[in-house]
Each structure stands twice: as structure tokens, then as C-alpha cells.
Amino acid sequence: MNYDKLSKEVAYALRHSPEDYELELDANGWVLVDKLLESLRRSDKWSRIEINDLKKMIEKSEKKRYEIVDDKIRAFYGHSIPMKIQKKEMKPPSTLYHGTSRRFLESIMKNGLVPKTRQYVHLSEDIHTAILVGKRRDTDPIVLKINSEDAYKNGVKFYFAHEMIWLADAIPYDFISH
Numbered sequence: 001m002n003y004d005k006l007s008k009e010v011a012y013a014l015r016h017s018p019e020d021y022e023l024e025l026d027a028n029g030w031v032l033v034d035k036l037l038e039s040l041r042r043s044d045k046w047s048r049i050e051i052n053d054l055k056k057m058i059e060k061s062e063k064k065r066y067e068i069v070d071d072k073i074r075a076f077y078g079h080s081i082p083m084k085i086q087k088k089e090m091k092p093p094s095t096l097y098h099g100t101s102r103r104f105l106e107s108i109m110k111n112g113l114v115p116k117t118r119q120y121v122h123l124s125e126d127i128h129t130a131i132l133v134g135k136r137r138d139t140d141p142i143v144l145k146i147n148s149e150d151a152y153k154n155g156v157k158f159y160f161a162h163e164m165i166w167l168a169d170a171i172p173y174d175f176i177s178h
């Protein structure tokens with residue numbers, strides 16, 4: 001089984017277009033694993049898919065994108081559907097990082113970080129993860145440093161996705177340096 005392809009398909013189902021899969025995410029982004037399997041099986045590509053394939057997909061991925069708990073599965077981050085997925089508000093580490101394309105720098109330093117097509121701005125706990133995120137768009141990405149301690153003190157809300165990825169509604173430019 002091609003787990004990368006499966007992961008991309010699951011991203012459409014759990015982050016971007018659940019309605020195309022006849023799925024309805026709950027407020028925290030969960031759906032029943034059985035419902036997802038049922039929907040995936042309608043396509044020839046995944047006609048024999050089982051829960052163990054989803055578990056292997058999660059296990060083999062270099063990135064922590066999904067979790068299965070009991071009979072449910074969800075994406076930790078990355079949603080673009082209109083209904084905003086509720087994330088747990090939490091005090092962030094004092095510094096976070098955001099890897100991005102150099103060509104966005106001017107606009108980011110003028111407008112701050114905004115979520116664009118997704119529901120939240122995505123921030124990384126470590127520089128290495130930020131570089132990987134930035135490399136999706138630029139072979140030589142820039143890593144922005146977010147003064148999350150000051151941002152938090154000034155009322156910017158942060159949300160926990162998982163131990164490497166934090167989310168925010170937006171980050172004003174005063175808390176961004178490079």
C-alpha cells in the first residue's frame with residue numbers, strides 16, 4: 001500500500017473536504033474510523049483498506065498528522081473547512097518558529113502571519129521542523145522566530161496541536177523576527 005498517497009487522501013477527508021467523503025467532523029475534528037474506512041472503500045484504490053492500514057500510515061509517516069483514539073480518528077492540524085475546529089488554548093513555549101518562503105518575507109513583516117487558506121497559522125517548536133515546513137515552497141527557506149512569550153502576554157491566543165506544532169489565529173509582526 002502507498003501510505004503517502006493514503007495520507008494525502010485522508011488529508012482531503014479530514015482537513016479539507018469531508019463532505020466529499022460523506023463525513024461530518026465533530027467540533028474537535030474527530031470522525032469514526034469506520035465511517036472513514038467505509039467512505040475510502042468506495043474508491044477502487046482503497047477497496048480493501050482496514051484500520052491497520054491507517055495505523056501503519058500514521059506509524060510510517062515522518063510527520064505526526066493524525067491520531068486514532070478508541071474508535072475515532074482526527075487530523076491534528078491543517079484544516080481548511082469553514083467550520084473552525086476547536087483546539088485547546090494553551091500557554092506556548094517562549095519561542096516558536098515558522099518556516100516559509102523568502103518571497104513572503106516582506107508581506108509577513110508588514111502584515112504579520114495570517115492563516116491564508118487554513119484555519120490557523122502553523123508554528124513549530126523546533127527550527128528543524130520549521131525548515132522542513134519551509135522547504136515545501138523554497139529550497140532555501142527562511143525561518144522566522146516568534147516571540148510567543150511576549151505575544152501571549154499581549155493577548156495573542158495559542159493552541160496546542162501536538163508537541164511539535166502550535167497554532168494561532170494570527171501573529172502580529174511586532175512578535176516576529178528573522
Ligand code: HQG
Binds near residue numbers: 065111
Ligand atoms: C504564508 C504542512 C504572505 C505562510 C506543513 C505559509 C505545516 C504569508 C503560507 C502545515 C503571510 C500558508 C502548515 C503574509 C502567512 N504574507 N505570506 N502576511 N502570512 N503567509 O500551507 O505553515 O505536510 O497554509 O508563511 O508542514 O506552510 O500538510 O501553511 O508559507 O505543518 O501535514 O502563507 O501544513 O503539513 O501556507 O503549513 P500553509 P504552512 P502537512
